[in-house]
Amino acid sequence: MPTYEYVCTECTEKTEVQASIAEKVKGLKLTCPKCGSKKMAQVFSGFSVLGSSRGGTGGPICGPQGGPGCC
Numbered sequence: 001m002p003t004y005e006y007v008c009t010e011c012t013e014k015t016e017v018q019a020s021i022a023e024k025v026k027g028l029k030l031t032c033p034k035c036g037s038k039k040m041a042q043v044f045s046g047f048s049v050l051g052s053s054r055g056g057t058g059g060p061i062c063g064p065q066g067g068p069g070c071c
């Protein structure tokens with residue numbers, strides 16, 4: 001069963017959650033073990049998903065290093 005890491009956006013407490021893919025898709029209802037907040041955000045390795053509406057992978061892959069003018 002995969003493990004997901006979540007961080008509380010209120011107190012930044014991190015917690016690991018084990019959940020099946022099906023449970024994950026339905027949406028996990030998590031509560032911070034420290035402060036009880038339900039504002040838990042998943043931590044992704046690389047942490048590049050949040051606020052990545054600009055730039056990033058918005059087009060065809062044109063080079064892993066992504067320097068300017070790489071296309």
Ligand SMILES: [Zn+2]
Nearest residue numbers: 008011032035
């Ligand atoms: Zn918390």
